[in-house]
Amino acid sequence: xxxxxxxMLLGLSLLWGGSFFFTGVALTALPPFTLVAxxxxxxxxxxxxxxxxxxxxxxxxxxxWAAFFGMGVLNNVLPFCLIVWGQTxxxxxxxxxxxxxxxxxxxxxTHVLTSDERMTGNRLAGVLIGLAGVIVMIGASAFAGxxxxxxxxxxxxxxxxxxxxxxxxxxxxxRMGIPPLTTxxxxxxxxxxxxxxxxxxxxxxxxxxxxxxxxxxxxxxIAVLSTALAYVLYFxxxxxxxxxxxxxxxxxxxxxxxxxGAVVLGERLEPRHGLGxxxxxxxxxxxxxxxxxxxRAWRSEARMGRVRDL
Numbered sequence: 001x002x003x004x005x006x007x008m009l010l011g012l013s014l015l016w017g018g019s020f021f022f023t024g025v026a027l028t029a030l031p032p033f034t035l036v037a038x039x040x041x042x043x044x045x046x047x048x049x050x051x052x053x054x055x056x057x058x059x060x061x062x063x064x065w066a067a068f069f070g071m072g073v074l075n076n077v078l079p080f081c082l083i084v085w086g087q088t089x090x091x092x093x094x095x096x097x098x099x100x101x102x103x104x105x106x107x108x109x110t111h112v113l114t115s116d117e118r119m120t121g122n123r124l125a126g127v128l129i130g131l132a133g134v135i136v137m138i139g140a141s142a143f144a145g146x147x148x149x150x151x152x153x154x155x156x157x158x159x160x161x162x163x164x165x166x167x168x169x170x171x172x173x174x175r176m177g178i179p180p181l182t183t184x185x186x187x188x189x190x191x192x193x194x195x196x197x198x199x200x201x202x203x204x205x206x207x208x209x210x211x212x213x214x215x216x217x218x219x220x221x222i223a224v225l226s227t228a229l230a231y232v233l234y235f236x237x238x239x240x241x242x243x244x245x246x247x248x249x250x251x252x253x254x255x256x257x258x259x260x261g262a263v264v265l266g267e268r269l270e271p272r273h274g275l276g277x278x279x280x281x282x283x284x285x286x287x288x289x290x291x292x293x294x295x296r297a298w299r300s301e302a303r304m305g306r307v308r309d310l
Contacts (some may be wrong), residue, residue: 005241013249017256019226021264025218029211030083035219040076041192042223044230047185050228051174056182058189065186067172072190074166080157081198085161088154096254098156103127104248105164113168117242118310122286130251130283137254137276163250165241166281170235180235188231251280 015283026035077157087095103129110117173183200204212218237246255277262268 005245008233008253009241009249011246011251011301012230012237013256014227014260015022015230015233016249017253019222019230021260022218022222022226023263026183026211026215026222029207029215030208030219031203032088033081033198033199034144034203034205034208035222036076036080036084037192037195038219039227040188040195041219043227044185044189044192046210046224047181047188047227047232051181053094056179058182058186059178064161064176064178065190066086067169067176067184067291068183068190071166071173071183071187072169072194074169075187075197076191077194077294079162079166080195082155082162086152086155089149090156095156096257097131097135098153099160100165100250101157102132102160102250102252103244103247104131105161106244109164110243114171114243117244119225123244126286127251129286130248130280131170132241133279133281133283134254135276135278136279139272158244158252164243164247164296166245167238170238171243174236176259180239181232184228184231184236188227210224248284251283263296284308 023035030038083095083099103299107119107123107127167266173180176185185240234246257279258273
């Protein structure tokens with residue numbers, strides 16, 4: 001990836017890493033499905049207001065809207081619901097580790113379903129190294145919690161698999177000639193239409209007390225920053241760097257969450273955090289090709305040095 005693509009990927013990881021903070025605040029007063037519906041609904045309104053300001057508009061083609069709804073199901077409705085349900089039974093740290101398997105599923109999915117993002121030894125090794133870094137960074141406490149519910153763990157893995165298929169599915173918007181901002185707006189709008197009935201049926205939000213200002217601030221944060229702005233970056237990276245590189249963000253999200261906790265909340269960084277981040281950095285470098293290329297260059301230079309000595 002280019003320097004600008006790495007910058008966007010790091011920015012996306014910060015936006016999605018921050019969503020854990022916003023979610024923690026909002027869930028003190030709002031039930032899960034209501035929060036998810038507000039998240040995509042407000043994001044859809046914000047993006048719909050921005051779209052005409054940059055000279056764009058939502059298409060009217062049924063084919064395009066079918067793709068928006070398909071993307072909404074794979075990228076929002078299905079994974080959000082699975083993760084929300086799963087985290088009621090297992091610790092959030094374990095959920096983060098299971099969610100970090102998304103690049104593994106993406107490497108396999110793109111290999112099987114595409115012709116230009118094939119599985120390579122570098123990619124597979126890099127994902128495994130990065131996943132090991134996530135496990136080290138989060139630590140053994142991830143496996144402690146309410147229970148080790150098998151169905152909940154499978155639900156989180158199902159969400160990771162859904163994200164992988166979403167990354168492959170989303171490639172079609174580039175072929176359709178739809179700009180990233182339009183794609184982001186269309187898929188969150190479709191998601192809002194799908195999630196609103198779920199929230200009304202499951203949570204009965206009209207019976208809830210009016211949330212405090214801090215809760216509404218968290219809702220706006222997760223909707224505007226962690227959803228609207230994040231999805232603009234998401235589809236731009238998907239368009240230019242591909243599905244496999246995009247899903248590396250799930251390895252970076254725990255790093256962002258830990259660093260934000262240290263900077264914003266004053267949480268203490270431990271040695272395992274540094275080791276985990278180093279492993280993740282090595283994994284990303286392996287996938288990007290820089291680490292293997294550097295090793296090959298060093299080995300070639302060493303051989304040339306021995307030849308010169310002889």
